[in-house]
Amino acid sequence: MSALAVLGGLRDTLLRMLPHRAPTGLRPIGRPGADAAVLVTGNYALTVRRLQRALAGRDVWLLVADSRGINVWCAAGGGHFTHHDVIAAVRAARLSERVEGRELVLPQLSATGVERRRIEEATGFRVRWGPAQADDLGAFLDRGRRVVARERAVRFPLRARLEMALIWGWPAALLSAAVAAGLGGWRTGAAVAVAVLASVTGLYAAVPRLPLRGWRRWPLFALFGVGGIGLGTLALAALGGIEGRSWAVLAVAALVADAALAVDFEGTTPWFVSSFAAAGHARIELEPERCSGAAECVQVCPRGVLAMDGGRRQVTITDPDACIRCAACIVQCPQDALRFRFDDGSVVEADTIRRTRLNLLGRRSVEVDGLRGPGA
Amino acid sequence: MASFVWMRLLESTAERYDRGIELLSRGRIGSVHRRLAELATADAVGARVLDLGCGTGGVALACAARGARVVGIDANAAMLEVARAKPTPDAAAAPVAWLELDAMELEDRFPPASFDAVASCLAFSDMAEDTQAYVLEVARTRLVAGGRLLIADEVVPEPAPRRVLHALRRWPLALLTYLLTQTTTRPVRALPARIREAGFVEVVEERLWGDAFCIVRARAPGGEGRAGAAP
Numbered sequence: 001m002s003a004l005a006v007l008g009g010l011r012d013t014l015l016r017m018l019p020h021r022a023p024t025g026l027r028p029i030g031r032p033g034a035d036a037a038v039l040v041t042g043n044y045a046l047t048v049r050r051l052q053r054a055l056a057g058r059d060v061w062l063l064v065a066d067s068r069g070i071n072v073w074c075a076a077g078g079g080h081f082t083h084h085d086v087i088a089a090v091r092a093a094r095l096s097e098r099v100e101g102r103e104l105v106l107p108q109l110s111a112t113g114v115e116r117r118r119i120e121e122a123t124g125f126r127v128r129w130g131p132a133q134a135d136d137l138g139a140f141l142d143r144g145r146r147v148v149a150r151e152r153a154v155r156f157p158l159r160a161r162l163e164m165a166l167i168w169g170w171p172a173a174l175l176s177a178a179v180a181a182g183l184g185g186w187r188t189g190a191a192v193a194v195a196v197l198a199s200v201t202g203l204y205a206a207v208p209r210l211p212l213r214g215w216r217r218w219p220l221f222a223l224f225g226v227g228g229i230g231l232g233t234l235a236l237a238a239l240g241g242i243e244g245r246s247w248a249v250l251a252v253a254a255l256v257a258d259a260a261l262a263v264d265f266e267g268t269t270p271w272f273v274s275s276f277a278a279a280g281h282a283r284i285e286l287e288p289e290r291c292s293g294a295a296e297c298v299q300v301c302p303r304g305v306l307a308m309d310g311g312r313r314q315v316t317i318t319d320p321d322a323c324i325r326c327a328a329c330i331v332q333c334p335q336d337a338l339r340f341r342f343d344d345g346s347v348v349e350a351d352t353i354r355r356t357r358l359n360l361l362g363r364r365s366v367e368v369d370g371l372r373g374p375g376a
Numbered sequence: 377m378a379s380f381v382w383m384r385l386l387e388s389t390a391e392r393y394d395r396g397i398e399l400l401s402r403g404r405i406g407s408v409h410r411r412l413a414e415l416a417t418a419d420a421v422g423a424r425v426l427d428l429g430c431g432t433g434g435v436a437l438a439c440a441a442r443g444a445r446v447v448g449i450d451a452n453a454a455m456l457e458v459a460r461a462k463p464t465p466d467a468a469a470a471p472v473a474w475l476e477l478d479a480m481e482l483e484d485r486f487p488p489a490s491f492d493a494v495a496s497c498l499a500f501s502d503m504a505e506d507t508q509a510y511v512l513e514v515a516r517t518r519l520v521a522g523g524r525l526l527i528a529d530e531v532v533p534e535p536a537p538r539r540v541l542h543a544l545r546r547w548p549l550a551l552l553t554y555l556l557t558q559t560t561t562r563p564v565r566a567l568p569a570r571i572r573e574a575g576f577v578e579v580v581e582e583r584l585w586g587d588a589f590c591i592v593r594a595r596a597p598g599g600e601g602r603a604g605a606a607p
């Protein structure tokens with residue numbers, strides 16, 4: 001990898017919260033023939049770069065569609081990456097003239113906003129869901145474009161978690177350190193940065209082992225906050241800046257920064273429902289009379305909530321607690337057999353979800369059939 | 377990986393779009409919408425007008441107010457919800473038909489020669505260049521012979537000193553707008569040339585706002601009789 005690529009990657013990672021556009025269009029990787037696979041992705045610069053790395057040495061087409069420079073999962077969930085964008089990419093690239101195959105491989109994590117059938121109707125290309133993670137694309141291609149169950153789950157390995165710690169930690173650390181430096185001198189500022197980064201890194205490292213459901217998460221966050229302050233204190237002592245006032249500034253600044261990050265810590269992981277989610281109290285529900293056993297929901301669920309019951313040729317909900325209310329299953333079901341049911345008994349049907357993208361993030365600013373999000 | 381706080385901000389964009397664009401255009405966007413409507417309805421009363429990338433409906437509603445039969449298309453369902461919630465400008469005007477459709481899908485819904493005018497404000501700057509070219513070509517075929525194309529969008533001023541001044545003036549506004557709405561606009565480049573390449577004739581570009589905004593007028597070829605009515 002060239003120094004330039006390393007720098008580019010670093011910049012993309014640090015600025016990950018901001019949209020960062022890559023050019024759209026059809027790109028060859030290697031020397032794809034007219035019958036090579038066509039993999040669709042969004043134009044988030046970091047994703048495009050990673051895909052090119054993951055697919056190095058292969059001959060495939062990459063069709064980069066316009067996701068407004070946002071990663072596929074967030075863009076699809078937020079209504080910024082839809083079937084319209086995929087259809088547009090297919091047409092603008094004049095894909096049917098350039099390849100012989102009539103199949104598109106879509107990233108599974110786009111299933112919350114990209115409706116498979118709409119693309120097939122408009123373009124004549126069949127759509128196949130690829131794996132959830134780009135790392136598995138190679139194996140997927142080797143297997144003859146087949147996904148195995150474990151590749152449908154969103155993983156959140158240590159590396160990705162540490163990256164997330166950096167992404168959220170550095171702006172928070174920088175900001176709180178600047179304030180603390182103003183109040184208590186540069187040594188205090190440095191110690192605050194250490195404290196914030198340490199607690200955030202610790203949290204992300206430990207997240208698979210933390211019971212982050214319900215009220216129990218608050219003492220856990222506090223524990224990591226206090227641990228961070230402990231390390232910050234050591235740093236302050238090492239810098240020779242320890243005295244009553246600077247320590248107080250350190251403790252308060254670090255706690256404020258940690259609290260701000262804790263507000264939606266769950267939401268920054270792919271395993272928990274965001275604490276802002278309007279659909280947070282909804283449960284996924286299957287109407288068995290409507291289910292035809294197409295099992296498209298099983299193919300797109302990133303949490304392994306649904307399974308095919310081969311004997312009855314129907315889908316069953318096997319692990320409702322793992323559901324993150326992303327609504328991918330509801331959006332893709334050809335029979336509208338899935339829906340959300342809220343604690344108060346109200347339901348939100350597939351049609352509404354497709355129209356408003358009421359997924360785990362919810363749309364707090366719009367009232368949907370009398371349903372109102374917490375922020376509204 | 378997911379960062380839902382970020383997504384949360386994105387999601388409420390549509391509701392805040394009108395405020396953001398008002399700010400970025402320094403309150404002048406409404407006059408552009410009205411001007412496009414004037415040009416789009418200049419040939420005939422009851423003209424059939426398409427507002428391409430109608431967003432929250434500014435151009436479409438201005439055309440309806442002038443008695444046109446308007447279809448507003450946008451790929452963004454949330455923006456359309458905002459447009460739908462707005463009242464028809466006056467009781468006599470026909471309601472606008474709002475349609476969730478990408479400009480690239482025009483050909484699926486509308487047969488050739490469906491419209492007397494196609495108007496579009498700030499939507500081309502939202503499209504990749506290959507998309508722009510494709511959309512222009514389809515738009516030409518959906519217009520009647522001699523039908524009007526009207527595009528208003530942001531451009532980069534040509535003289536270098538103006539360009540620098542413009543950039544300096546623009547970025548704080550752009551930042552503010554971005555913080556409020558998480559959207560931003562990027563100037564279009566070489567639009568008149570692209571419009572000519574797509575087969576339009578009588579392409580005229582008008583620059584306003586210190587050279588930083590353009591209104592491009594053009595016509596679909598044919599229909600010589602109508603061309604006489606050009607402004």
Ligand SMILES: C[S@@+](CC[C@H](N)C(=O)[O-])C[C@H]1O[C@@H](n2cnc3c(N)ncnc32)[C@H](O)[C@@H]1O
Nearest residue numbers: 429430431450451452455478479497498499502
């Ligand atoms: C900046 S807004 C402009 C809205 C409105 N025309 C106005 O002047 O206020 C741009 C709109 O264009 C839409 N848009 C961009 N590209 C589009 C495309 N290819 N097809 C349909 N709509 C598109 C976006 O969804 C967005 O709502």
Ligand code: SF4
Nearest residue numbers: 301323324326327329
């Ligand atoms: S809403 Fe729940 S069950 Fe449906 S795809 Fe998402 S995680 Fe799986």
